[in-house]
Amino acid sequence: MSQPYKAEEVRKALKEMHPFKSLAPGRNESDIFPKIRHIVGNDVTTFVLNFLNQHDMSPNSNFTHIVPPLVHISRFNRNSLEGPVLSSRELVSAQVWNDDYKKKKKSGYGLGQCRSPTCHSIFLWQSKNLFDSSPCKDSVTYNSMISGYARSDGYESEAIDLFIQMQFDNDSARIDEFKLTTMLNLVAKIRVLHYGRQVHSFMVKSGNDLSVFALSSLIDMYSKCGSFSDACGVVNGSVGEGVVDLVVKNALIAACCREGELEMARKIFLDNPEFNDNVSWNTMISGYVQNGCEVEAVELFKRMAEEGFRWNEHTFASLLTACSALKSLNLGKEVHGRVLKEGMCLNPFISSGIVDIYCKCGNMRYAESVHKTFGTNNIYAITSMIVGYLAKGDMPEARRLFDSLAEKEFRRVDRHYFWLRKIAAICICSFREYVVSDDTTVPDTVILVSLLGACAIRASVDPGKQIHAYILRTGIKTDEKAVSALIDMYSKCGFILYAQRMFRTVSIRDTIMYNVMIAGCAHHGYEYEAIHHFEEMIAHGLKPDSVTFIALLSACRHCGLVEVGENYFFLMTKDYAIQPEIDHYACMVDLYGRSNQLEKAVAFMEKMPFEPDSIILSAFLNSCRANRNLELARMAEKKLVEIEGENGNGARYFQLASVYASGGKWDDMGRVMRTMRGMDVKKLAGCSWVQVGNGVHVFTSGDRSHLEAEDVYFVLGCLIDELYDKAIMDENLLTMM
DNA sequence: TTAGGGTTAG
Numbered sequence: 139m140s141q142p143y144k145a146e147e148v149r150k151a152l153k154e155m156h157p158f159k160s161l162a163p164g165r166n167e168s169d170i171f172p173k174i175r176h177i178v179g180n181d182v183t184t185f186v187l188n189f190l191n192q193h194d195m196s197p198n199s200n201f202t203h204i205v206p207p208l209v210h211i212s213r214f215n216r217n218s219l220e221g222p223v224l225s226s227r228e229l230v231s232a233q234v235w236n237d238d239y240k241k242k243k244k245s246g247y248g249l250g251q252c253r254s255p256t257c258h259s260i261f262l263w264q265s266k267n268l269f270d271s272s273p274c275k276d277s278v279t280y281n282s283m284i285s286g287y288a289r290s291d292g293y294e295s296e297a298i299d300l301f302i303q304m305q306f307d308n309d310s311a312r313i314d315e316f317k318l319t320t321m322l323n324l325v326a327k328i329r330v331l332h333y334g335r336q337v338h339s340f341m342v343k344s345g346n347d348l349s350v351f352a353l354s355s356l357i358d359m360y361s362k363c364g365s366f367s368d369a370c371g372v373v374n375g376s377v378g379e380g381v382v383d384l385v386v387k388n389a390l391i392a393a394c395c396r397e398g399e400l401e402m403a404r405k406i407f408l409d410n411p412e413f414n415d416n417v418s419w420n421t422m423i424s425g426y427v428q429n430g431c432e433v434e435a436v437e438l439f440k441r442m443a444e445e446g447f448r449w450n451e452h453t454f455a456s457l458l459t460a461c462s463a464l465k466s467l468n469l470g471k472e473v474h475g476r477v478l479k480e481g482m483c484l485n486p487f488i489s490s491g492i493v494d495i496y497c498k499c500g501n502m503r504y505a506e507s508v509h510k511t512f513g514t515n516n517i518y519a520i521t522s523m524i525v526g527y528l529a530k531g532d533m534p535e536a537r538r539l540f541d542s543l544a545e546k547e548f549r550r551v552d553r554h555y556f557w558l559r560k561i562a563a564i565c566i567c568s569f570r571e572y573v574v575s576d577d578t579t580v581p582d583t584v585i586l587v588s589l590l591g592a593c594a595i596r597a598s599v600d601p602g603k604q605i606h607a608y609i610l611r612t613g614i615k616t617d618e619k620a621v622s623a624l625i626d627m628y629s630k631c632g633f634i635l636y637a638q639r640m641f642r643t644v645s646i647r648d649t650i651m652y653n654v655m656i657a658g659c660a661h662h663g664y665e666y667e668a669i670h671h672f673e674e675m676i677a678h679g680l681k682p683d684s685v686t687f688i689a690l691l692s693a694c695r696h697c698g699l700v701e702v703g704e705n706y707f708f709l710m711t712k713d714y715a716i717q718p719e720i721d722h723y724a725c726m727v728d729l730y731g732r733s734n735q736l737e738k739a740v741a742f743m744e745k746m747p748f749e750p751d752s753i754i755l756s757a758f759l760n761s762c763r764a765n766r767n768l769e770l771a772r773m774a775e776k777k778l779v780e781i782e783g784e785n786g787n788g789a790r791y792f793q794l795a796s797v798y799a800s801g802g803k804w805d806d807m808g809r810v811m812r813t814m815r816g817m818d819v820k821k822l823a824g825c826s827w828v829q830v831g832n833g834v835h836v837f838t839s840g841d842r843s844h845l846e847a848e849d850v851y852f853v854l855g856c857l858i859d860e861l862y863d864k865a866i867m868d869e870n871l872l873t874m875m
Numbered sequence: 876t877t878a879g880g881g882t883t884a885g
Contacts, residue, residue, distance in 0.1 A: 281878075282877055349879090351878055354879040385879055423881085450881095454882080456883095458883080485882090487883055518883050588885050591885085
């Protein structure tokens with residue numbers, strides 16, 4: 139027996155949509171009903187989605203009762219209100235899995251991404267009502283309901299309960315292959331290995347473990363639950379040989395990539411390549427990205443098109459992740475252009491990926507622009523932007539974006555939202571407040587690393603020390619990343635001796651830890667120690683990366699070690715195959731400039747594979763000023779105007795004016811000053827600060843406004859005298875030698 | 876009618 143659900147009732151339900159009145163004051167249902175009917179004849183699904191997107195769909199909402207008829211129409215009754223009589227089972231199916239949902243999911247525009255977060259639960263809530271009221275439930279009814287629960291975040295235990303309960307309640311609803319693969323899908327999602335083993339045992343006992351659906355689901359479940367050997371065991375260890383089903387093959391490739399077994403993944407991928415589809419290529423590209431092989435991912439991306447496969451949203455999403463990791467602004471812009479051409483910018487994965495690239499490259503202006511154009515409701519894009527502003531130390535902007543979240547409908551239980559609350563601790567609260575206000579959750583080391591990073595940016599040693607003490611007191615196990623963050627924090631807050639002491643006490647060091655230590659030594663004028671640490675890391679068999687060389691070259695430029703710097707630059711490309719980035723080139727130009735070798739700096743800039751950016755030219759301008767070389771300064775000015783435009787960065791014009799002033803070229807200086815006129819040019823004064831007790835004391839050049847300025851300048855005078863005496867002594871010593 | 880593989884944040 140099926141419960142009928144007639145079209146007439148749908149019409150009645152629609153006519154009773156009294157809450158519509160509250161949407162537009164003055165309208166009544168007679169205005170609304172023709173509109174609905176009109177839409178039903180065209181694209182009702184869009185209407186339903188927009189409706190769901192625009193309104194509160196919590197279970198207590200006034201609108202919830204109209205969801206079933208709307209979904210009903212969208213699924214079964216496109217062209218008229220007169221339609222077939224539907225059973226409750228069909229309605230359950232319609233609401234949990236309507237055709238449009240599947241189509242949209244396949245094209246990358248899943249409902250989960252385009253409607254408000256509360257809506258999915260309302261589909262389920264309505265489905266459950268229908269399911270409970272249905273007098274006749276068969277196996278398919280149960281499958282639909284279990285599948286609906288399994289795919290909805292937060293309803294996983296309901297799926298398990300229903301799966302168990304069904305075996306006691308209903309003789310006609312037997313456990314079949316559909317239910318078992320659905321349960322495997324659920325286990326893969328919640329990642330509980332022993333549940334997976336139970337379902338697998340059940341499949342073997344009931345003879346449901348041999349179909350290609352079972353195989354792919356089992357491989358996926360074991361892989362996602364962290365048991366790669368079990369995933370391989372599903373195909374009897376014959377990985378890559380005789381895999382007949384493409385989905386099974388792709389599941390295996392994905393499992394290998396997840397495990398970091400890229401060579402094995404590549405072997406399976408290249409075995410019978412004629413069977414590969416877009417998913418195979420996308421899985422392989424994504425595998426390279428997941429394992430830090432971004433360059434290979436970009437190469438494969440190119441080959442994919444060459445071999446006649448079409449890029450889709452998944453392909454671009456992986457490629458964007460690769461560009462972010464490479465921090466390549468040029469590549470990012472190229473991909474951005476391609477994405478615009480392909481019309482994929484509405485996909486939330488894609489738009490947030492583009493925002494992320496610009497944030498990682500530090501170009502917040504572009505990031506803001508993309509973010510505003512392609513939707514401001516993407517929590518990933520907002521997270522990237524907050525982190526981008528934090529990395530630049532721009533706390534007010536980070537705070538502004540965080541506050542904007544309060545107006546949006548992100549789910550409070552969403553783990554992304556949960557993470558953002560941690561950022562709030564960085565932006566807004568002190569660590570002490572964070573610990574007190576959030577004492578139900580012990581922060582993990584990753585959170586602590588973020589907090590320490592913020593302390594380092596703000597050069598706030600006190601909260602940094604609090605966090606260090608908290609780690610020691612609570613006995614939280616610190617990994618290499620946490621120790622590196624502590625070393626970095628102490629170093630950037632000016633406490634290089636603490637940083638060095640901490641570094642010495644650690645027995646296991648990785649490349650990142652050496653990088654922060656080398657950079658710390660370089661910044662504090664311990665150039666030879668920086669070089670010593672580099673040699674030590676090589677001796678320990680660690681592989682330096684591009685950051686290592688930025689830190690090393692930075693050390694060289696601070697003490698004018700031109701030849702040593704040149705050697706490292708050469709070593710980096712030849713021995714370690716590291717492609718120099720713009721930061722490496724900037725270090726070299728600065729190194730030549732500071733050593734008064736302007737011709738070498740110019741020759742080096744001319745050989746660069748890309749145009750010098752404003753940072754390089756700015757460093758070069760400083761050298762021109764020190765050397766009073768006005769001809770080269772004019773050349774740099776021309777380039778700067780090309781890069782930044784006539785209305786470029788005001789600080790650069792100040793810099794340029796001071797170059798001309800230092801050479802007595804008052805006409806040129808006047809010209810630059812006139813260019814600045816009418817522009818909103820502000821120069822942020824450089825300043826130093828020192829924390830004494832609970833107070834921070836800030837000093838700018840020539841500033842005598844401090845209450846104790848007289849004493850401060852007296853001590854400063856003594857220090858200058860002492861340095862002067864030392865310089866004289868050094869000079870005498872050199873003469874004697 | 877209901878099940879399988881590939882895409883984002885620290």
